[in-house]
Amino acid sequence: MYLKMFHRLLPVGRRFLRRLGGIFKYIFDYKIILFSLLYIIINICVIFLLRNIFRTSSIGWLFPIAFLILFVLVHFFQKKQQGKFLEHEKRGKGRREGVVKFFVLLKCILLASLCSLCRNLPIISNEAMLFKNRESFTQSSTSIKVYISEETEERHSNILLTVRLLEDLEMDGKILPKSSTKLLLKLPNFYSFGIGQVCQVEGYLTLPENFDDFNYERYLANKKIFFLMDNPKIFCKKLSEERKGNFLRNFLVDFKMKMVGYVDEVLNEPQSSLLVGILFGQKRLFSTVFDDATRLSGVSHIISASGYNVTILTIAINKLLFFLPKRAKVIVGLIVIWLYCILSGLSTSIVRATIMGSVSMVAMLLGRNTSIHLSIPFVSFLFVLLNPTAVTDVGFLLSVSALLGLVYLLPILTSFREKIFKKAVFLDEYVLPTLSCTLATLPVLILTFKTFTIWSVLVNAIILPIVESTMLFGFLAILFYILFKPFSYILFSVINVQLKCFEMIVMFVKNLGFGQFEIESKYVIPFALLLILCFVVVTIYFYPLENEKYNYYLKDT
Structure with a gap:
């Protein structure tokens, strides 16, 4: 019985493997697909690794430089191997194609890793700096000028307001650059705001807390939000007096x-x-x-x-x-x-x-x-x-x-x-x-x-x-x-x-x-x-x- 089942499944397995091999062949023919898929996968890994590495140390631009050197070495080694194949034409065509595909894959992986590192390193280093110094900005009440950058999100108990800083915040000798973070304000739901509205907020900065197996801190960090303000005092100008943000988006909203x-x-x-x-x-x-x-x-x-x-x-x-x-x-x-x-x-x-x-x-x-x-x-x-x-x-x-x-x-x-x-x-x-x-x-x-x-x-x-x-x-x-x-x-x-x-x-x-x-x-x-x-x-x-x-x-x- 098992032998009959095996013989029935054998053509199914062959068809699947043949098609799977065809997909890999197609991807290798179109390098843009290969590189795009590798970059997306590697980008996830790079962000995860950088976030964990920056918790213990700062690597600066050491990794990108190392990957660049490795990429150059692989490129020259590939050229050398291709020269050997040209000298020894008797070697099998299949082996030559296999070696070429291996080097193409390796170079794409290294190039995607290099691009991802260069793209993510400034973002993760800024994130690491904020995580390291954020306690300094939560010790006392602060007043800061902001503008509303996103539409109001209504909740049953309050409203959530995402704002951008219009000035640097200095506290305990440390500076929080205005471009480094957004703030999430929690306010009573009887307030009404418009996008681009300029406000002065007063209150204590607090840190996001995780809940119910949900990493709320990381969720907000992905949106470049590292601080909260719960029920701050808020004084807003009329939209006709002053408005910030993208003019086109404000008009469309x-x-x-x-x-x-x-x-x-x-x-x-x-x-x-x-x-x-x-x-x-x-x-x-x-x-x-x-x-x-x-x-x-x-x-x-x-x-x-x-x-x-x-x-x-x-x-x-x-x-x-x-x-x-x-x-x-x-x-x-x-x-x-x-x-x-x-x-x-x-x-x-x-x-x-x-x-x-x-x-x-x-x-x-x-x-x-x-x-x-x-x-x-x-x-x-x-x-x-x-x-x-x-x-x-x-x-x-x-x-x-x-x-x-x-x-x-x-x-x-x-x-x-x-x-x-x-x-x-x-x-x-x-x-x-x-x-x-x-x-x-x-x-x-x-x-x-x-x-x-x-x-x-x-x-x-x-x-x-x-x-x-x-x-x-x-x-x-x-x-x-x-x-x-x-x-x-x-x-x-x-x-x-x-x-x-x-x-x-x-x-x-x-x-x-x-x-x-x-x-x-x-x-x-x-x-x-x-x-x-x-x-x-x-x-x-x-x-x-x-x-x-x-x-x-x-x-x-």
């Missing part, structure tokens, strides 16, 4: 807040907060019961305008503009998602997701199958290069995983569908794209919310078609509210019904009382990694290839 006001005038809660959350990423308060319902249903990411929402909008545009030629559809889609990005106030997560969405659309416009496979790792590399801690940002991970789902999981699901149904327009347009995005983002959601629900895929598949039309109707309703109010009320009525359905679905799932599992912190990472491994194996084995028998990368592998 003001415009967004006007549109949020239009929604609040027409819709009641929680529908108004749901709509502005889906459209603009506005962080609004919901009841504890409804918060739990969205989390247990696996749809929390939908009401925060993450990168996932840009993917939803991209899918919706493709469906809505089905009658247009491919090129025109892509161009209109690019315009729409960038308008959405601008209207959302150019928030970091939306900008990042819009760029990722634009990459996939441009690849479609170029009409080359290889374009998307090259652009995803390269653009991800650029994001990590610009922001080394991007890999810890949920918005970035959702953007990348949703795009990967559309590119790699969707063709597999479509090929399975074709074996069962010849034509299934509803499945192709609504269910399968939604399902591919939901499955691909599942590991990220588990890592973030530490919850696994068996209803997640089903609920997302039901709700996302509603969300697609809600986003389109929402923008149209706001536009007509400005141009012709009576018609906007009709659109808002449709939106209200849709969001009522949203609310009913998530509350129904919550009231079922089963199918949701809280995952202990120690099992979250292994479980998420297991899911990722399953998706990778399935993608490698089942991803449909044209003329696989004659595929260049699958020959002799």
